[in-house]
Amino acid sequence: TEAVKPVMGKYYREPQKSGPVPFHLVRDLLTSLKYDHFVSDQGDVVYYQTDPHFSSSKGKSE
16 A cells, blocks of 8 residues: 555545445445446357346446
């Protein structure tokens, strides 16, 4: 952390301190489940896709 501060300069952000249970990550986890994509390893042509069971967005994303 100390080594990257001079490199990042004003863009460096101190990470949030965590308690015994990292409740501050719940929001990030829910966002990840809603918006993150994966690439299936099946088929000759692959593309980013979302799992409709976990995502509220519809269709394919590129």
